[in-house]
Amino acid sequence: MRERGFGRWVVAVPMCLLALATIYPMLFTLNVAMKSRREYVLNQFSLADHLTAANIADAWNTSGLGRYTFNSVVVTLGAVTLLLLLGSMAGFAFSQLTFWGRKWLFLVCLGALMIPFQVIMVPFFRVLGQTGLLDTHLGLILAYTGQFLPFTIFLMTSFYSRIPAEVIEAARVDGSTTLGVYRRIMLPLGRPALLSVGILNALFCWNDVLISLLVMQSEQNRTLMVGVTALRGQYSDNIPLFAGGVLVAALPVIAIYLFFQRQITDGVTAGSTKG
């Protein structure tokens, strides 16, 4: 069904406007980040005189964003590794194996989806404190793993159930053990799924601010997004520098989006339609 002629324009105009409304705030910020403070005060809308990354570089050098970026990378990589490992193991079992209590255990995993972090924040904080994991990378990695594992299991189960049972039976006939099937079949065949789920989880961990604010107490352990929230006070009188700092923090995500758009939307929709 294709709309033709007049109808097409009735649709195209609002869509164009909305696309503009979606992208303009980002372009505006990019433009601001290229300006000097004086240029911005004189005219906020004018295009920057010349393309320069001076503000971005300044923000990077004066704000400690480098240290925060390192923390974010460590924590994100750690959590994503754990999530993919635990999620693919459980996803394989739930989608392809029969065992006692499978349905109930799966229900427990899905039920945990309905427990947002805000609800368990207080006891979580206390337990981390008691175990000495507060304000450590490992503590935050565990927090993220707990937070995103139910969703990861859900996605991996739905991805893995697409692998035909015959493939696994064939491997068994050839004498492979269940764990061998996991290592030699589910992991290689599930690569596209692992990529989708991994990128999605990486975005979740990278973008989080609530959990990170709670777990990381000292300034040197801050993650990048918490660092960005501190920029506002730091550069309150210099908007272009603030914009530069915001861009620094946004760039990795923008790059990931440009490269892996399809994998991201695949992951998101697997969680909605297969469910």
Added chain:
Amino acid sequence: MTSAGEAITTPRRTTARVRRWHISEHKLAPLVLVTPALLVIVGLRIVPLILGAQYSLTGDGARNGMFVGLGNYRALAGDPVFRTAIKNVGLLFVALPVAVAVPGILATFLFLKVPGHRFYRSVYFFPVVLSPVIIGAIFNILLSYDGPLNQGLGKLGIGPVDWLGNSHVAIFSVIGVHIWATFGMALVIFMAGFSTLDQSLLDAARCDGANLPQTIRHVVVPELSRTIQFVFVTTMIGMLTGMFGLVYVMTAGGPGGATYLPEFYVWVTQGQMNSPALASAASMVLFVLMLVVGLAQIRLIKRVTKEV
């Protein structure tokens, strides 16, 4: 080293042992695969939930650890800041239909393959992947009192609005930005729903001479009822639990507590106010709210477990 004689006399025993080992591997392996994940989920989600529920019934400060019954819940009911937070949840419910209808209509257009639909989809989805903190920071610039939005409005002869500083306006600014930032998510889910739509139904509608609004009303909406329901639930849960970053960066709960939401209240009460037990009680209220919304989701979960 086994002697040849032994090898000849024991083949039966060996195969029996192999088979027995194989059976137990068969039974054991799924548990080995599932146990680590279950330990994490029980230890890091379910146990803290129980601890939190229990903790919400104890006192803060000098009465730390003492059982106070529903005292914290009574304190919440009497706290004007918490009442504002709950009132703001009411506003979220009012905004919900907008947050679902906009992406729904757009997805319909995209499904009809207006020119450039791929491009639109990428653009609309982009803010979804950005951190709320980044988005909040961007809108901090755009919505500041002497910022670009007010300057633009000034050129149209509309007086400046204190988007983030006026206690009647700020919560709408934050909700608006949240919808702006997340409608791409609902859009993509809608489009996935559309891809499962039976094309022959649409053809039939066209043969019968149905126009676009009629087709949407009589074919698309009934066929996509499950998707629509899913989007309603996930959008509402996203509003209840995904706005912390925006509130934190854009208004920090102000002005005068006007932009508090339950999750922000929990965070402030736990951290700044140092009243963890009261925060736990607020957590439980949020959890109940979530459950009410999530009950709709149980239907969907049932469908999955049927598949498994």
